[in-house]
Amino acid sequence: MQKMLNEEIQNQLRQVFAEMKEDVTMVLFTQEGECYSCEETMGLLEEVEQLSDKIHLKKFDLNKDVEEAKKYNIEMVPSFVLLNSQGEYQGVKFNGIPAGHEINSFIPALLEMSGVKQDVPADFAQRIAKIDKPVNIKVFVTLSCPHCPGAVQKAHVLAMLNKNIEGEMIEAQTFTDLSNKFNVSGVPKIVINDKYEMVGNQPIEEFLAQIEAM
């Protein structure tokens, strides 16, 4: 297979990854046989691993490594999660390849997981810390959507700040059945606990208001 990332992006990424603080592990699930973009997602993650000593990759098969898949609630492929330096899952998940514009949610998630924190205003941080029920945030995206990475980033930041929250990117074209189930005809579409829907790159405030109202 041809390289996924061109020379220019590789150089930019090396520069960006130089700022990483702690190690991060990407845990990827694919499967043998038919799988849209499994091969490409693996290619991408393998290349990214090569660009920094702090980035590691573990590869599993959804059907063979059932126990591993269960740990991170993986049900479809390709799918991967990020683990922090202690090997803990903090709810940061990508379903489908984060190519196109979604590279802009993938790279910030790696940085953030390594300890390069975005500043979240103190009052938001307090409200996020208070959330004590399980929250799953699905963000449906397309790879040609410039507004989408912003929404995915927010779902991931929320997840990293509270262990009850899981934030997942879902590439709508890869998972058409799921997209149809949630009537995705405009992206980013945010679905919280499979029930509460918002469309557009919403501010953190809107995520919080929705979660607190549940």
Added chain:
Amino acid sequence: MSFNFNFNINETKKAVKLINDTIYDLLVIGGGPAGLNAALYAKRKGLTTGIITQRIGGQLLNTSSVDNYLGISQVSGEELSEKYLSHLKELDVGILEEAEVTIVEKIDKLFNTTLKDGTIFQSKTLLLATGSAPRKLEVPGEVEFSNRGVAYCAICDAPLFKDKNVIIAGGGNSAVEAAIDVAKFATQVTLVHRSQLRADQILIDHMMNQSNITVFLQTQILQIVGDDKMTGVNVLNKETSQERVIEADGIFIEIGNLPSNVLVKDLVTLNLQGEVVVDEKNMTSLSGLYAAGDVTQMPYKQIVIAVADGAKAALAANEYINQNF
């Protein structure tokens, strides 16, 4: 299968923050082409300046390809926006993103700009560069089927209509571009417009070459219909006065824009179209309050024009500060 990567290094670099215990020389509301260039010019003039915006890039983010910007023969709207932003970050211009301004007031000689979260910023001059937002069709079904078929961002949502039938409402450049973008995914694209096409000929020619795009002119959309999702539109052929249904899974509404004037509609003079009226140096009817870009009465809403308008406004604000403070 091949994937490209639109990596944006700005996502990983922080901008200078705005501070609210100082009086800025010029604050800019809106981070589209007009606002970004205004901040650049203001900074280079030595003014203290900052941008407050919901998003950087404005409408550029919804533009797949810009082919009419001198010196750059082809670039995506987002790439152009990234180039602008990198330039501003080099100059350490303060930027507050994902912030919505809700109130603008002039108290004595100074402006107070209040955000949704209650934060207030003060400045000697203020530039309104809030641009414009998509105009709605205003027909029954539009709100009901919003995001269940009705869409406004062709480049974002086109892939969701793979192997489906899609209608494009409108006849200007953005409608024709949307038709071309969506036709790459959809089975059949039908462009419906109530009068004649007014897009650039070069775009129309490109559209006419696509075998899966059909065009109906002099055709008015009366209603968007469906059950739990949209299933089609009712249209009126204005020449034959006949009504019929065109079946479709989605519709992109590309019928132009309306100026985003809410912040100042009771503060300054607007024209009949709701555009902010400015003089030749971009001052509104309230002294010290400037406006630039799509939100103003400036004809021909284009990037290159908005950019130039922003520069003009910043230079004029500088002159005003020298004379009044």
